[in-house]
Amino acid sequence: MSKIPKQPEKKDNLKQKYRTDENFAFKSVIISFILGCIFFIISLLFNTEVITIFMNREIIWTFIDVLIKTIVVLLFFLFIITSFANYKEVIGKRLNWKDLLLIILLSIGQTILNSLVFIFTFIGLIIIVIYLFLIQEF
Amino acid sequence: MILFSLFFSSNGYCATEEINSKFGETPVIDGEIDLSSKEWSKAVKITTKLDDLDINLWVMQDYSNLYISVQIDLELAYHNATEFVGIIISNSSSEAKEEFIDAKIVQFSNILEDAFNFFDYYINNSIFFNDTVYNGDGAAKLEGLTSTYEFSLPINNLNGNEEDVELNFEGSYAFNITYGDRPIYPSGVKKSGIFLINIKELSTSTPSILKLILYIISIIIFSVLGAFLGFYMYKIFRLKKKIEKFKR
Numbered sequence: 001m002s003k004i005p006k007q008p009e010k011k012d013n014l015k016q017k018y019r020t021d022e023n024f025a026f027k028s029v030i031i032s033f034i035l036g037c038i039f040f041i042i043s044l045l046f047n048t049e050v051i052t053i054f055m056n057r058e059i060i061w062t063f064i065d066v067l068i069k070t071i072v073v074l075l076f077f078l079f080i081i082t083s084f085a086n087y088k089e090v091i092g093k094r095l096n097w098k099d100l101l102l103i104i105l106l107s108i109g110q111t112i113l114n115s116l117v118f119i120f121t122f123i124g125l126i127i128i129v130i131y132l133f134l135i136q137e138f
Numbered sequence: 139m140i141l142f143s144l145f146f147s148s149n150g151y152c153a154t155e156e157i158n159s160k161f162g163e164t165p166v167i168d169g170e171i172d173l174s175s176k177e178w179s180k181a182v183k184i185t186t187k188l189d190d191l192d193i194n195l196w197v198m199q200d201y202s203n204l205y206i207s208v209q210i211d212l213e214l215a216y217h218n219a220t221e222f223v224g225i226i227i228s229n230s231s232s233e234a235k236e237e238f239i240d241a242k243i244v245q246f247s248n249i250l251e252d253a254f255n256f257f258d259y260y261i262n263n264s265i266f267f268n269d270t271v272y273n274g275d276g277a278a279k280l281e282g283l284t285s286t287y288e289f290s291l292p293i294n295n296l297n298g299n300e301e302d303v304e305l306n307f308e309g310s311y312a313f314n315i316t317y318g319d320r321p322i323y324p325s326g327v328k329k330s331g332i333f334l335i336n337i338k339e340l341s342t343s344t345p346s347i348l349k350l351i352l353y354i355i356s357i358i359i360f361s362v363l364g365a366f367l368g369f370y371m372y373k374i375f376r377l378k379k380k381i382e383k384f385k386r
Contacts, residue, residue, distance in 0.1 A: 022381075026377070026378070026381065029374060029377075030374065033367075033370065033371065033374060036367070037367060040363065040364075040367060044360055047356070048353075048356055048357070048360065049176075080367075083370075084370070087370075087373070087374065087377070090377060090381075091377065106359065106362065106363045106366065109355075109356070109359035109363075110356070110359060110360065110363070112352050112355060112356055112359070113349075113352055113353065113356050
């Protein structure tokens with residue numbers, strides 16, 4: 001029978017798991033950040049009205065216009081919050097309410113030129129924040 | 139030119155829709171809507187009917203003119219070479235026939251060559267008389283199946299000219315929009331519809347100042363966000379270096 005204790009092997013496994021989790025989290029930080037930046041650029045072009053696709057000929061086009069602008073900002077928020085939360089996790093901290101509030105303000109701030117986009121984005125952000133709050137492990 | 143009328147057969151009309159005009163950037167009256175320059179982007183846009191003819195009607199104003207655009211989608215075979223769109227303006231919001239004393243008409247002489255003329259008439263006892271001085275402007279163009287007519291009508295700028303209706307800020311006026319296929323007025327009119335247009339007051343410059351402030355705030359927010367993302371990217375690179383160092 002072996003007299004070598006099995007403890008170090010367990011520790012090695014834990015270390016390995018921690019490293020894999022860390023790698024995954026860091027990968028997520030980068031990928032989410034890149035996607036967040038892409039949606040930031042799209043939002044910049046659409047929400048500052050640098051690009052106007054639709055001339056609002058009919059109400060359906062107005063709706064599509066508002067929908068695109070809203071979805072772009074919500075996706076920006078989702079990816080940046082994912083990236084930032086994972087970044088905080090990698091450095092051993094937790095996302096606090098100040099960080100969350102800052103990102104919410106910077107997201108909603110993108111929509112101030114269009115009241116309809118502002119309202120829909122605000123509602124969307126509330127839903128996402130409630131969802132993120134509910135899936136937290138306490 | 140005097141053309142006799144069969145047009146006004148009743149004592150009045152019934153307005154179908156009321157439109158509140160909006161302020162927007164001055165469009166070029168050339169019968170073409172330039173999407174890239176956001177022309178007419180601020181206009182009130184409705185899809186409506188002149189009798190049974192579907193049209194897109196756009197209305198907006200700036201500080202000197204009221205702008206009306208009418209777009210008609212028809213199969214090419216149904217576009218008449220000499221079709222026209224006319225705007226017959228009432229002295230007030232009244233739809234009584236004797237109140238409609240001014241007509242602006244954009245008349246194609248050959249629609250396939252985009253050849254058109256703008257006419258300004260005054261109406262007396264249902265007879266159309268050419269104005270001695272033309273006020274306003276109009277243009278038209280056929281693109282694909284859509285013929286686009288654009289009109290500009292001066293606001294508060296007639297100086298006592300009795301041949302035209304003097305449009306005033308904050309005023310409500312009945313507009314009879316007509317479509318016809320022969321250059322004879324009004325017997326060439328085939329379709330028509332009355333719209334009540336409310337011209338916005340002049341002192342509504344506050345929204346544009348508000349808009350400018352919102353633009354500035356928006357630029358600041360996007361700049362802050364850009365700086366935040368730049369700083370965050372720097373932090374990520376630093377973290378990456380730290381992790382690599384730690385692994386070694």
